[in-house]
Amino acid sequence: MRRVAGARETEPAARQQRAGRVGNNDQVTDIPRRAVSRTAKLAALPLGFAGRTVLGMGKRVTGLASDVISAEIQQRTAEQLFSVLGQLKGGAMKFGQALSVFEAALPDEIAAPYRQALTKLQEAAPPLPAASVHKVLAEQLGPAWRDRFVSFDDSPAAAASIGQVHRAVWRLPDGTGRDAAVKIQYPGAGDALLADLKQLSRLGGMFRAIQPGLNIKPLLAELRERITEELDYELEAESQRAFAVAYADDPEIYVPAVFFASPRVLITEWIEGTPLADIIRAGSEEQRDEAGRLMATLHLSAPARAGLLHADPHPGNFRMLPDGRLGVIDFGAVARMPEGTPEPIGRIAGMALRGDAAEVVAGLRAEGFVSSDEPVDAHALLDFLRPMLEPIAADEFRFTRAWLRAEATRLASPRSPAYQFSRQLNLPPSYLLIHRVTLGSIGVLCQLEAKAPYRGILERWLPGFAPVS
Template structure:
């Protein structure tokens, strides 16, 4: 596939073929069961074949299909290893690459957006793309002032393709549910569709990236490239070398995995606190491990096309509810969830049951450090997906308010990447430092009492010291 399929008929035909393929494999599976294979084995084979076809088509189409594939790819940790293993490489390709635009198309976009003399802006420009993603591809170049830059060029017709794909995918979201146990696919598609206009607006992306670049300049842990130039459908930023997180996942040392995981958690929680923005596209293709000195690494962050605006940082209720859950305050947690709309007025639940549902999810915060694994992610997914499980029954009765949808997806996606890394992370440290409400505020009255107590102790010490000094003086005179 050498170009972005733009005609609605072409794209619709490719996507419409997916449900038919799923149905065909279901018939094939029935034959297998009649032939004697167990339902469990057949189910896994069906899931594997379904996923292979799904991601092949998504990768070819780019647009909304590619974006959906990237969003799903970070959840592969939740799949059984027998299913996830064979097509993990396909998911990685989705995160890092896609078939490129023809050179003539790239040149045409640059000429239209930067002017016919666009080449004068660059000392060098590489026609072969360095990376390709859902709505655009990146070319390496040297800007007129000598800086190495990344030139992001939006695919012609990307907006139309995004909406067309996501509308088509939403029609058979029900069939995709089994791919990721415990995850409701439809709200994910709806949320992606609602943010299409933001994703296409390189002006918004440039402002979000520059806000992060300025906040994290000279930061010891995180590096964000500066914006060099922004135009309609073209965005030029400083180039950033480093090891893509997908390579760390595949071949990185444990030290690299742990460092990447710690910094990813740090960026997730510190970003909103420091910039009022949440980077909302946490798949491995958007992150790099950047060498820093002889032994150090920083986290390089790319692609700010999707962000959530949180002027006050992450909502305080998230930190408070998490802290109270860890402290076992079932009634207080339940009241808070009801007040915020996580439990609808028409639903009545047992506070202790809600606490039992939440505790395993926040297990990484119970300890000083936690090792995220695919096995742990699979156990969480299975607990929520199994219809016989109390967690499944309770989860169906909970509600996710729209204001929290993107925060929830980003957090879940980040945890998915941590599990792919197999990283050991001091998550609690990051929450205590950056998440509002996670550390209980000291009551001013208590603080005053403490100050008074300290004053009394200090006065007693002073009196005691004075008595000792007087005794020494008397002793010296007598001598």
């Protein structure tokens, strides 16, 4: 099977080293003396967060208990979650950002205390002091770094998992300026990221208990490789330039230009627009529907147009521009798909919609989702898949929190046949980022409660997907 979803085909050795480089001597790092406290904070999460709330949430979501933990405890735990993950940045911060997308899957009475705290992780984190920012800029742009700017705002405009963004005016060769976003990587981010990933990888045993059919070791290796790529801002600049070329003059999608890139500083065009989080919170139905349609169009068209997939679909990475286009930022996480989206995805989805049970099993087995020697009930597999394909079974579909909660309950409850069946399935590493983007995008579409002709978008952009007759 061809290598897809984040697997580079060939690259110069220097770039491969650059993509995996962490904790270099040129980085200012205080991680070693913080290692004990970082580990302690991570250890506190399963003790505090999981111990006090996840068990209760799991019982409530799956219908195994009628009691709901107190609102006060939920609120305290939500605040603790934001505080700990926000301080850790790195891999744990990314873990929190991923969680924030899926709050839509929880019942409202449980999700409410977490929604505000988790969605903060989409665009906010404790800032880096100005002196540290200046030191990084001097290292990456030279001692006269201020001459490269017409102006530079020391206060960060946004902060995330491994870096923060400052607003500035970048000086062009002719002396004029362009509004710019200056992304600066946290000192020691590489060491922090790997330390957090190592801690979080210890959850692998939990995943094996929940999903015995999942081969977790190669998945964790693939995840580690893909996430450490995000430390390389020069690699991110290459990806953003490729997207910008692919969507140049596009009437629906806008990708800002890249002005400068070094290993730890990335300077791009600043774009004004309404954050998707604001559309989710207070947008009209028309605005939410259009945002959902544009997000689906981006994620399904990018592999064909750019040979890349934007692999970090949380609301902080999107803006609705004044002219109606979807502005896209942050290209640190991408899947490299030079041949486009794998054809089997569309072909198998089409067969499932048509009810071709045996062909679906054969297709999934060929791609590694089903063990080659594991007997599978083809009709049970079709029953398992069909509810997931509801958004493309009709000409239009409205994603809702209620739909996502129903699917989460169906898949998570040990009493559900779908839960038992899912334990037989595997996720091939080559499909990891495609799976991540699909789930993340669905989470955002359900937060938007967006209605759009999703099947038509698939018919246009997904190879192998044949219209249902």
